[in-house]
């Protein structure tokens with residue numbers, strides 16, 4: 001499926017049945033068991049991010065871009081903690097809900113600036129760019145482009161989460177794919193951690209903190225990356241070293257065959 005299709009499908013979904021579904025999951029009302037599990041898992045991811053900000057104890061006045069902010073589950077507590085938050089989402093419905101929830105929670109005090117925007121069209125500079133549970137909607141190549149773009153907006157730190165592509169989760173997803181359900185309206189892409197780290201390193205970041213949320217139906221890997229110090233070289237990632245090893249093995253094989261062929265001919 002083409003990437004443009006993924007984006008249009010995702011946008012339409014989060015403006016229609018996806019909006020109702022996720023507004024309920026990210027709310028406090030009654031939901032079914034699976035949705036409750038996802039709600040609790042997602043809240044753990046949000047809480048981990050908030051705990052990192054709390055531990056650093058320097059959030060007051062910092063500019064935070066919450067890309068793909070949904071209904072404001074992270075934007076609102078960050079604003080309550082004193083950050084200058086810009087939350088944006090490709091779905092107008094999600095943004096409308098985020099605005100309502102922010103007004104309820106904050107009144108007029110330090111409201112986040114919400115806007116309807118594709119994260120790839122975002123511009124400006126922010127201390128920190130956060131993107132939670134959005135990359136799952138895009139294939140690796142597109143996710144790498146998105147990471148590259150989000151990185152260009154951050155001066156100090158990037159925090160993102162994704163569904164990790166491990167053997168166990170790949171099998172789990174394959175089993176889940178057999179069953180029809182409302183969440184099947186969009187595709188879910190798992191990402192290899194090495195690929196995400198390689199994309200961050202390419203953009204000049206090094207991973208400093210990692211988190212993982214696992215419940216029965218929700219799993220999300222969380223990475224926080226900071227700027228590499230001036231002149232520093234990113235360590236070679238596993239993905240890079242595996243490619244390099246493969247390249248050397250191929251080279252050795254071809255060279256060996258060439259020597260053998262030359263020896264037979266001569």
Ligand SMILES: C[S@@+](CC[C@H](N)C(=O)[O-])C[C@H]1O[C@@H](n2cnc3c(N)ncnc32)[C@H](O)[C@@H]1O
Nearest residue numbers: 014068069070073089090091094118119132133
């Ligand atoms: C699973 S929700 C996560 C929402 C929020 N980040 C959170 O963790 O509460 C995914 C959100 O990403 C948004 N989204 C998907 N693709 C996007 C894009 N290209 N640009 C901006 N938002 C996007 C969707 O509209 C949806 O609100």
